[in-house]
Amino acid sequence: MSRASRPWIGFALAVLLVLVWGIGWGLFTHVRTQAYVGGSVPAGQPWTDPLTGTTYTVVETETHKRIQRTESTAEVAPDGAIFLLVHMTRVNVTEESVCYLDLIGPERMRWTAEVFGLPESYGRCSYEEASTDYWMTYVVPERLVDEVLGVTIHFTTWNHNPAMELPPPGN
Structure with a gap:
């Protein structure tokens, strides 16, 4: 091998x-930021967050085109969308507990x-x-409401949390 080479x-x-x-960093960030879920929890069954010890349960769901907030104010879903309301319970709340979970749809939406x-x-x-x-x-395209997988705590970790399945909407 010459000195020039x-x-x-x-x-x-x-x-x-x-x-x-x-390439390694790209793969790492892709896995951490995508809406992967680690399985599912059947509708109505509790799930306990291993990081905080908080237990979450999906109680019921509702869908609405319009939500009347007060006598004079209302929210109307955009064309082609619907409001999906998810009723939750949370016990053993700590300072690290999460309130709002992500809604996971088809193809990691x-x-x-x-x-x-x-x-x-x-x-x-x-x-x-x-x-x-x-x-x-949540504001969800109306055509995807039946394809929603559930709600999950979306931490950016290698171990993805399961999706808590939603019961069919009550109205």
Whole structure:
């Protein structure tokens, strides 16, 4: 090997190292950020988050085209979409417990809970009590409502949490 080829070999090894690192980082971030789920929990059965010890249960679901918040204000779902409301219970609440879970749909679609207010008759998530009974709201394409897998705590970890299946909507 001549002295003239040594810099080229070093350069080629550096490029190879950068490529391997880039591919590895891309795979790592893809696995962590996609809406993969680790199985499913049947509708109505509780699931306990191994990180916090908090137990979550899906109680019921509702679908609405319009949500009347007060006598004078209402939220209307966009064309082709529907509000999917998920009634949850949460016990053994800690400071690390999560209130709002992601909704997982077909082909790793993921929706986060909407933050607009629901009517007073629908409970809100609270960190001040050891257990809470609350509702989450999602805006979902109407054609996909029957294909929703469930709700899950979406931590960006290698061990993905299961999806808690949803019961059929009550209305």
